[in-house]
Amino acid sequence: MKHALHYKILVVEDNSGDFLLVEEYINDQIESPEIYHANTCKEAREVLNSQTDFDVILLDLTLPDKDGEELISEIVELSQNTPVIILTGYCNLEFCIKSISFGISDYLLKDELTSASLFKSITYNIEKQRNILKIEESERRYSDLFHLSPLPMYVYDIETLKFLDVNSAMIENYGYSEEEFLNMDITEIRPKSTLKRFKKAVNFIKNQDNYRFKERFTHQKKNEDLIDVEILSKSIEFQGRKAKVILANDVTERTLYYKALQKQNEKLKEIAWIQSHKVRSPVSRILGMVDLIKHKICSEKENKILIDEIQDSVKELDNIIRDISGKTEEVKLNNQLKNNEEFRSN
Amino acid sequence: MKNLEVINVDDDKMVLFIHERMMKHSGFFESPKSFLDGQETLDYLLSAKTKDKQFVIFLDVNMPGIDGWDFLDLLSEHGLSESCHVFIVTSSIDAADKEKSETYDEVAGFVEKPISVDKLHELKTHPNLADFYKS
CATH class of the missing domain: 3.30.450.20 (PAS domain)
Known part of the structure; x- marks a missing residue:
């Protein structure tokens, strides 16, 4: 039974016999795969530069124009996170293990290759790569949350x-x-x-x-x-x-702002107190004196004195009102903030 | 009204003058006494008190020296509470003042400055004073 997977695969292999074998193994397992073939590193470079979204790259370690470590590092760089599986003709275990640290996903020995083992490696490494990308993405997201x-x-x-x-x-x-x-x-x-x-x-x-x-x-x-x-x-x-x-x-700004608000409140309270106590005192006196005149309670002479007294009380009232408007000017919040800035720099 | 005396206490002479005239004119009281501070008032009360005499005191709370509240404390210290009916006279009625006054038994009521003729007529029917004005 073939798997209905639409894999896009690049096989980099100079030996046409090996390529045919690999192609056959792939076709054995996967229904209508999209297979690209490159004979040299140069060809592989051209394919990878013109085509993206490969699912996997199968790479022979010895090509006519490049081999070994140099070949691996070039293909890995071109692969853009596509998993690269090495196909190698001889058992060079040490080098293959080392290649994992260069970004190679897996290695397979050509002599032991079967369609089943190739299929397993392809599907396994594609899934593994997807998960690695997911983890990297989530790490990056957390790191961004911190750094940004x-x-x-x-x-x-x-x-x-x-x-x-x-x-x-x-x-x-x-x-x-x-x-x-x-x-x-x-x-x-x-x-x-x-x-x-x-x-x-x-x-x-x-x-x-x-x-x-x-x-x-x-x-x-x-x-x-x-x-x-x-x-x-x-x-x-x-x-x-x-x-x-x-x-x-x-929260320095916020603290300063609260302090300024507090000061403003105190000033306003003071004004409210003046308003209710100081202002009311001449006002009530005036009202009382007017009442006396209205009820014709006093003599002519006394009335004249009362009118002078009313005038004095009105002047007193006027002074109090000027004082209030002066104090209200002072309460402007901006002034307070400026004062606080001076306080902070000390 | 033989046994009644009306006393105004205020540090403002003009207020005292207005109150005296208003009281006379409205028939509330013919010859009210005026004092400029609490101490003077207290001294007078102590010298004038007799067994049956009742004092109606119109008291300004905001005075320099002994203020209205101190004065109220002194009244009870000198055993004058029974014979005094105090009306707090203020130019602005503060909620806090009102609350505070409720703790004093001597306080019969609040009167806003200036006392008007109408207000004095109204006071004649006040429960503490009604007995004096029964004809």
Whole structure:
């Protein structure tokens, strides 16, 4: 029974007898395969440059124009992740094993070749290659998540506290180069005064798989600026070492903003107090005096005094209102933020 | 109204003047007394108190020195609570002030500045004062 697989196969083989045999074996097992034939390395190069999406390349190790290691490295480079299976006429086991590290997927000995063993190797290596690509893709995706994250992230060794990896946001935000980071440990991005608390925190998260610190930490950039950060940690294995991946979210701006808001609130409260107490006092006095005049309670002479008094109270009121509008000007949030910036650079 | 005295306490002389005139004019009280601070008021109360005398005090809470709340504390310290009916007079009624006043037994009510003729007529029927105005 033939397998209905639409494999596209390149056979690189200068010996026409061997090629016919291989072609026959393939046809034995696979229904309508698409088989391309190259006699030399040069021909193989031409085919691989003009055609893509081969499922597998079967490669004889000795061609008239190239052989051995040189041949392998050229074909592997041209193959673009297509699995390459070596067909070799003699048992050079050592070299074949070595070739695996050059990117060869499998090797087969021509003398022992059968249609069944060839078919098994072809299907097995095609599937294996697909899985390898999938894993590489998923690793790349995780690596991208780390390296392309807009939030600063780093990986450190939980025993030595050395930086093992940093992302570009980290490099940008802290001002150290990647090389500098990889020669530093994580105590070096902290002001000395906070090291005691930091060591406690590091010991604490050692045995926590995932942890989000509620309180903030102070980090120090290369230019010695201090920033407030929120820390999120997760245990990972990094290049075979126990490590933590840390997300250090810089919340300095947010903290400053809250402080500015708080100040603004205080000012507004003060204004509200003035409004209700100071303003009301001359107003109620005026209302009372007007009431006296209206009810004709006082003498002519007294009324004249009352009118002067009303005028004084209105002037007092006017001053209070000017004072309020002056204070309201001060409350503009931008001013507060500017003040905070000065505070931060000190 | 033999045994009744009405007292205004405020650090603003004009307010005292307005209140005096309003009280006279509305028939609320013919000769109210005025004091500029809590201490003066307290001294007077201690000298003027008799067994049967009742005092109605219109008290400003925001005063320098002894403020309205201190004054209320002093009233009970000197055993004057029984004979005093205090109306808190403010230019702005603060929710916090109102809440605070509920902890004082001496406080009979709140009056907003300035006291009007209408308000004084209304006060004549206040439960603490109604007895004095029965004709």
